[in-house]
Amino acid sequence: MTSAPPTTEPWAAPHARGPVQAAVSLPGSKSLTNRALVLAALAEGPSVVRRALRSRDTLLMAGALTALGARVETATDDWTVEPAPLVGGGSVDCGLAGTVTRFVPPVAGLADGPVAFDGDPGMRTRPVGEVLTALRALGVRIDGDRLPFTVHGTGSLRGGRVVLDASGSSQFVSALLLAGARFEEGLDLLHDGKALPSQPHIDMTVAMLRGHGVEVDDGEPARWRVAPGPILAVDQSIEPDLSNAAAFLALAATTGGRVTVRDWPAQTTQAGDAIRDLLGRMGCSVLRDELGLTVTGSDRIKGIDVDLHEVGELTPVVAALCALADGPSYLRGIAHIRGHETDRIAALATELRGLGADVTELADGLELRPATLHGGLFRSYADHRMAHAAAVLGSAVEGVRVDDVAATSKTFPDFPAVWSALLDAR
Incomplete structure (x- = not known):
């Protein structure tokens, strides 16, 4: 400490x-804003995140998605997001934002080149390894297990079944769910470990995915299946x-x-x-x-x-x-x-x-x-x-x-x- x-x-x-x-x-809510930004950057068209929270964490998320090729306009309280083909070669500043450190690597796995991640010293001690281990199991090459690390995207990600222990943070689950529809085979995610913390945050992620037209089956305890398909562009109020x-x-x-x-x-x-x-x-x-x-x-x-x-x-x-x-x-x-x-x-x-x-x-x-x-x-x-x-x-x-x-x-x-x-x- x-x-x-x-x-x-x-x-x-x-x-x-x-x-x-x-x-x-x-x-506005940081949790809702940063999830909305990720989904907007992965969507099939432009959208608006209304009443977005303007804070360090959300501006870091906007910067991360911009580094991957999206255009995020933050001049007003209604942030416009224009998705684009995901590109590598850049870097992401995570600051002290767990949502950036955990939600963006699966998106970077869909980019066409390496993406370097780093952040504040305090973020380097926070757990992220389960997300990186899951991405490796899905075929992504990653250098490092904590910040700083580099995700080597290849432009696509096959997806499929993966098992992880999310007892350390519900964000491990949300990170993979948010990008799962863009994987070629979707995602079949199973939590294997102690009781999940902060279940409401996972419920939030699932609800937002469904609001963007993504099919999510969460009927089985500790298991989430995301069908492959488009993420609809949806304007959202925070x-x-x-x-x-x-x-x-x-x-x-x-x-x-x-x-x-x-x-x-x-x-x-x-x-x-x-x-x-x-x-x-x-x-x-x-x-x-x-x-x-x-x-x-x-x-x-x-x-x-x-x-x-x-x-x-x-x-x-x-x-x-x-x-x-x-x-x-x-x-x-x-x-x-x-x-x-x-x-x-x-x-x-x-x-x-x-x-x-x-x-x-x-x-x-x-x-x-x-x-x-x-x-x-x-x-x-x-x-x-x-x-x-x-x-x-x-x-x-x-x-x-x-x-x-x-x-x-x-x-x-x-x-x-x-x-x-x-x-x-x-």
Whole structure:
């Protein structure tokens, strides 16, 4: 577990002086945007990704697809994508984006030459080997098992049956599914390993493929069959990022206030939608109507015993709330988040203890008990979700400082300003 050097002086997380009463419109989902961009680049004609998230991760994806020959116009909030024959000879900057590192290599396997991949130092330690091993089994030559690596595309990929262990990340499955229809024989993908994490993200991928006219059979557990065929060009509107929304809704709990996130979808495949149930179990009132999702806090935060295996990305914000709760909490089933932007379990345990929390690090989660917290420096480890957790804590605990709030640019470049404005205008 290492920390990137801070890009700015520590950010003083704003402390709420009373209940926050606010309504906020949030940027689009990173998960939806990057999947939409990949499918648009592989489609049979041009399309538009409306309300695309403009962040470091999504701009890296646009740059990666451009390096492979697609034209991605990002000047407005509606990004136009014009597919073209996939070309090799270029390079892809993955940054710290797992979606770029994992989703783009199968696309590069369809290119007509070598494509070099590299990224931030932190990305070089994150797992990607299962995707590369699966591609090798499908006939792709790849130099390297972690960043940096080079995919030697030959212009086509036969496809067929492949077995992989996706217990480390659901993105391993999504990466192959997104490109599977372009393989000559399609794809018959089988997961062989421990329980899959973040199943909602795989469901999201399958739903988006079907929305593009791709035939996907997922009727058998841990197996997905993608029929070969065209990927239809479909204009798509991106929902607000519900995982980013978790921090803002948490303000209702930490301040006893009322926060509305506008345009909350009635139905969604985003894992972040689970924050509704979690906040309800922690003592908040939750209402979704035509305006969006409104969370109203009470005079206490209840502890929670929950398996977050399916929604591990919510762990940092939930852990921050648990550190403020008046009863014990047990967060389980999240061993896989040790392989996210940082080892989130170890990082949360370390930083929460630094603010006075009573927390025990478990192999697959955290145990937290009531304690009196105090201010101090909270390190983000170049991880946007860690910075979100620090901001949530700072709303309730005076004197919390974040070493690198700029890490939030990964999925929400304006986070510090939007967050501060909400607390200033409470």
